[in-house]
Amino acid sequence: MRNTERRAAAHRTAAVVIGALFLMGCGSNDDAQEDNEPPAAPQKMDAEPVEEHTEATDDVPIAELADATWVEETAAEHAIPQRALAAYAGAALRIAETRPECNLGWNTLAGIGSVETSHASIDDSGLNALGVAEPAIIGPLLDGSEGVMEVEDTDAGEYDDDEQWDRAVGPMQFLPETWETHAVDGNLDGEMDPQQIDDAVLTAGVYLCETAEDLTDDDEWVSAVTTYNQSLEYARDVAGIAESYAGDAADQ
Template sequence: MGAHKLTRWQKASALVPMAVLVGAWGAALGNSGLANASDGISDSEIPDVPATAFEQPASVQQAPGGVDQKAGAAGTVATLSTNGIPTAALAAYRRAETLLGKADEACNLPWNLVAAIGRVESNHGRTNGNALDTTGIAQPGIYGVPLDGNDGRAEIRDTDSGALDKNSVYDLAVGPMQFIPGTWASVGVDSDNDGSKNPQSINDAATSAGIYLCAGEGDLSDPKDAAVAVKRYNNSDAYVDLVLQISAAYASGDFTQSPNGISTSPILTSNSYDQTLTPEQRSKAAKTQKAAEKKASEGTKTDKPSKPGPTTPPGGGSTPKPGGSGGGDSFDEPSTPTATPSPTATTKAPTLGGGVQDGVKDTPLAPITKPVTDALSYLEAQTQCLFKVPFGLPKEKYAACMATYGF
């Protein structure tokens, strides 16, 4: 397939106000915001796209590290805006769209589809304590579990002599897009022109994922063709459903830009919403939590000490128990909508805005970033409280929720 004219940015105007706020914060730190990958693209940078689709999957993990198994699929989709996309990752996804638009115009690869895979596979390069540095490299490095055939995993003997995955016996999925080494050997490219095809680089990995998705026939702006391509990437119907849901949300503007170099904090998921529990266990937990909240509320009214509500175990950002071969599905659909309830009133709930402000505390940037991070924290609080108190009613409960975030 030859090179074609550049497609327009898809959904570029869909950025929500919060994305603008976070983008302004990024500019205050000296970041340039979204990279304009359409400038200065030379013919040598345009990748070759195979005329036939790859037969080997890109990833074979049934339980990718980017998905919090406690929150489930619904919880993942519900927290897209507050989760954020690192600046380096967002630029890499946009560049992948640009390069593939030149390489294979008929493919119509949207950046948001690549981004959705990045979200599911590694939370945009932030699983297992990783973070993307300013050049887009996942540090200290993202590695899956050995594909040794145990616990339902696929068995894939070493194909790279441990060069990519540091294991000379079995292969491990590597990098933000979780390529298995054998597939990376066929599809991997040096998109950032640093002289190395590095699966730990979000730039190289995102463009390589775009090549994988565009190989063969199909128009990826068509949900049916996109589903076929994503299932080749990871052979799981539940995986496909989640990726397409996230892709559609990103396309509609349900995302924010966040700074590089920060690994996401755990998302708090209470037992009443924990999708790893049975419906009966979740129902019992919800009743217990409701009773504890009522008792705490009554204690506050009478100025008597009250017992705190049940503790909330950490959810998102943790590493779920890995699955295996690409043939199975691992994302159980939650029987109830997943939300992230606010913590108990005795502890101020953390927000990304607050975490960022803490990071620049006692620096010259603090007074510059505070208006933006305060606004971000407020919007995050609104989002979380509307999950717990739909439509903000009753007002008393909504106000109490917002108070836990300091508003």
């Protein structure tokens, strides 16, 4: 599931871009024809909230919403960095309050984070005490080379340090233009930073729930995830990882 070569390949092809601008996987046509079946929606896994945060939480940073003992134990069980899991769980808890009908599980967000950047640990990056990826995670140039789209610069290099071409950025790999139009402040610091795990994960969750009405429905889950990245192979990878988190929990 966490094979280093697979994660690197996913990153090299910029395997997560929210919105209509996306990168296609680089598999062969034979590989694509081998399995065109969409995955089933993974079982929705709920996070355990902090007891005092079971009511309105719009004034609480999402990393503080999940019970700390639950985060520690669940992170160890699944080999997910605690800081990343706090963001996945907190985003799911926030969305459960604001859009309960969406039925977003933390494990779907974690599946995306795993495929995208191995929970912000790809290329020797990591999350600092503020939840910011260091060094910054910046994907490959979207210059029309083999396997990637051509996306001319939209942010004057503000997010991706490139004034000619766009590059996907942060733990959840957003295009700069998409970040500008969808960004959410997950840690309530007054800024929206694609390299900050709470901002990035909550934005991803909100986007998924804007795309689908109920993520426990197979077709809607696939539709949402393939809007995030238009590739069934990508959806299958995310579903497999998300379901493994659910399966591990069910075995306890």
